Each structure stands twice: as structure tokens, then as C-alpha cells.
Amino acid sequence: MEITFPDSSFEAVQVPESSLVGVCGPGVLATAQPLEDQLAVALARPVGTEPLSVLLRPGMRVLVVVEDHTAPTPTARILPVLLAAIQSAGVAHRDIEILVATASRRQMTETELRQTLGDRTLQEYAVAQHDWRHWSELATIGDTADGYPVIVNRRLAEADVVVGVRHVVPDRVTGFTGGYEIVDPGCFGDTHSTRDISWLAALYPTRDILGRASNPVRQTVEQIGRLTRLAFVVHVVLDGRGDVAEILAGDPVAAYRASAMTAFQVYGIDPPSQGEVVIADARSDSADLLQAARALYGASLVVRPGGAVILVAECPEGVAPNHPQVLRHRVSPLADLERDLSVGTITDVIGAAFLAMVGRSLESLGSCFLASHHVSPQDAACLGIHATTSPREAFEQARTLIGHEPRVLVLRDATTTFPRQRLQARTVFR
Numbered sequence: 001m002e003i004t005f006p007d008s009s010f011e012a013v014q015v016p017e018s019s020l021v022g023v024c025g026p027g028v029l030a031t032a033q034p035l036e037d038q039l040a041v042a043l044a045r046p047v048g049t050e051p052l053s054v055l056l057r058p059g060m061r062v063l064v065v066v067e068d069h070t071a072p073t074p075t076a077r078i079l080p081v082l083l084a085a086i087q088s089a090g091v092a093h094r095d096i097e098i099l100v101a102t103a104s105r106r107q108m109t110e111t112e113l114r115q116t117l118g119d120r121t122l123q124e125y126a127v128a129q130h131d132w133r134h135w136s137e138l139a140t141i142g143d144t145a146d147g148y149p150v151i152v153n154r155r156l157a158e159a160d161v162v163v164g165v166r167h168v169v170p171d172r173v174t175g176f177t178g179g180y181e182i183v184d185p186g187c188f189g190d191t192h193s194t195r196d197i198s199w200l201a202a203l204y205p206t207r208d209i210l211g212r213a214s215n216p217v218r219q220t221v222e223q224i225g226r227l228t229r230l231a232f233v234v235h236v237v238l239d240g241r242g243d244v245a246e247i248l249a250g251d252p253v254a255a256y257r258a259s260a261m262t263a264f265q266v267y268g269i270d271p272p273s274q275g276e277v278v279i280a281d282a283r284s285d286s287a288d289l290l291q292a293a294r295a296l297y298g299a300s301l302v303v304r305p306g307g308a309v310i311l312v313a314e315c316p317e318g319v320a321p322n323h324p325q326v327l328r329h330r331v332s333p334l335a336d337l338e339r340d341l342s343v344g345t346i347t348d349v350i351g352a353a354f355l356a357m358v359g360r361s362l363e364s365l366g367s368c369f370l371a372s373h374h375v376s377p378q379d380a381a382c383l384g385i386h387a388t389t390s391p392r393e394a395f396e397q398a399r400t401l402i403g404h405e406p407r408v409l410v411l412r413d414a415t416t417t418f419p420r421q422r423l424q425a426r427t428v429f430r
Contacts, residue, residue: 025412030243048254056089063159076118101186151189179256180225268420275409282313295414
């Protein structure tokens, strides 16, 4: 069978039909209603809270927090409807500001801002991008129960009400995206002065976090998130074709749990068996390896011990440009990374968390190959990964590693898929 990689320059890989375990990817659950109509209904009937017309009143300062260009959320279509609803509640145009939650990623370019927000929104509203490294942009809003200061973008402290817009997919750090996660870690400050959610997630195996709506990290996110003024969220679940499967709005916790149930059905896969080789096709918009590694996390759960994962990802921006310490250290045991953080050998907590999560995923593998035109063998080696220039070359090397014609499992949109069969819904959502 010919395995192709749409929207990329990679050539196809030929896998014998007799060796193919299956091809798995997100399901198709799109509705027939236009996005704008679905959103209008969601705003009128929010989950777990009152509509914006009740929550808001004239004179309030409202901050709308949105995702950056790395997310597929149709933000440019959502904002006009959402902003109109906010103004219909009596909030003046001048009292509305938009903040892009970049977490620790780079700032967007002007072109990316226009594409993400829409020309009209960008022209008519005040727009800022979160910058986690500049203290002038941050504010302390309290402490967690265990004594960590909560340091966030100052606009979260200055607003009367915060509204978040987020797409919901399985996530290695928080179980699923959504809810308070749009502000934590999306709008959090320097990780030396606040609790880093990524490092907390790295302390747990992938199987305990990915695809579990309720987990220890999510509990911490919600505890911290309640200290912010995020009161209302708009959630979008996209299906395997990129069409809208569901739009929900409402309370950050209630809407998160409801959206995660839909995402569980869309992005959960049920492969007939594990593969000796798993070809994980990362989405073409994975700008760097830090983002593309999301495909590795899920793939590591469906590969046989000693098998190989082939991560197919262009990564045009390299490994992790905002976290250069990643390339000055190597994937190491968790205890070693924790020691290096404690003594200051590593000062980038997010970079250390990335190394730790990749390391956990590699523990049971025979090898991991990366097919990329932009990541050098030397840089990939820092993560314990073998870089190749094509999926075909990686597949041939994996065959050699296995020593016979391997059983092959293919994951489409692998940055969002996870094996559903290992979980029961009652354990995912309890």
C-alpha cells in the first residue's frame, strides 16, 4: 500500500498490504450547520454559567484571549460573532482588548496576525501578544495552595472579565486542551517564578495524562486558573477533515469537560494491534520539533516494545528555537534532569520538561526516526532521535532494525491522536 503525506514535500512509502496493521486518524463528525450559527447557539446556551448578556455590563473591561498561529482554530470567523455578543451586553468597543496566548512560543508576524485574527479585527481592536520573558508585561495575582506565586500577563489582572477561545484536542501536558489551560500555561510568566505545568506533566508517564480529562496536572491547572478572571470560554472541536464537529461555550470547567468528551470520540483511535513500526504523520503546521513531538507521545503508546516510531514532520523552525538549552543538553533520565534544574545546570524549565517527556516516550522503543528537511542529525541526536531526509529512508532503516518485514501501523494527524481502547470513559472523565 502506498502511504502518502498530503500537504508536504515527502515522497510516499510503500508498505506491503500483508504487513499493514491499519491506518488510523481522527474521525469525521462535522455538522451541517455553519460555524456562525453554531456559535450563536453556544453563546445563547452556555454550559454551567449565564450568557454573556448576564455576566457583562457597561463599564466593564473585557479581555479576549485567543490562540496563536500554531492552532487550527477558526479564530478569524469566531471573533466577529463573539465580539458582537460582548458589545451587545453593553461593553464599549474601547473596553475590549484581545490577547494572543503564545505560552513560551515566539511572537507572531504581522502576516500571521492578520491570518489568525482577521484584517478587520486586527484593525479595529487593541491586540497584544503575550511575552512570558518580560516582567513589565506580567503581574502577580496570588499564591497557590502549596506556595507558588501565580504570575500572569498583566492584562489578566487588569480586566474585569476574561473570555477564552480555544480548540480542544488531546494533550500530553493537561490531558486535553481547553478550559483554564488557555491562561495556564498560555499566559503565564517566567517559569522560575511560578509553577511550570509542563514540568509537572513530565513527572507522570504519558499514559497517565494524554487523553485523560481528569488528571493531577489538570487539577493544578484548574486550581491556579481560578485565581485568574477567566469566566467564560468558547471551545471548538474540529474533526479529521478540519471541519467543526462541535462548538460549546460556558464555564471554563464545565465546558472543558463537555468538549473533552467530544474530543475523546473524534481523536481517540482503536488500532487492531500494536505496530512494530509506527509511522506518525505530524500535521504540516508543526513549526518545530517541540510541537511535532506530540505525535511521538501518542505513537509511543501503540508501538511494540523494542519497535520503531517514524516521526514525519517538516519542522521548518528547527527543534525548539525559543528553548536553545535543549540543544546544549541531551535526553536524560528524569532524576538527572531534576538534579540539573536544582543546581542551575539547566535554567530553562520548559526545555527540561520537553527533554523529559521525549525521554519517557523513547524508553520502550528500539529507535525513533525523524523525517525532516530542517532538523540536522546532530540536533536530533540531542533528543535521542535519528534524523533522516525522507520517510522512505526512515522506513528502510526501521526495517533493518527490526530484522524482518515489520508489522506497520500508520497514524494520520498523529499530533492529536491517542489510543482510546486503553481507557474507559469513566476513568477519563471522573
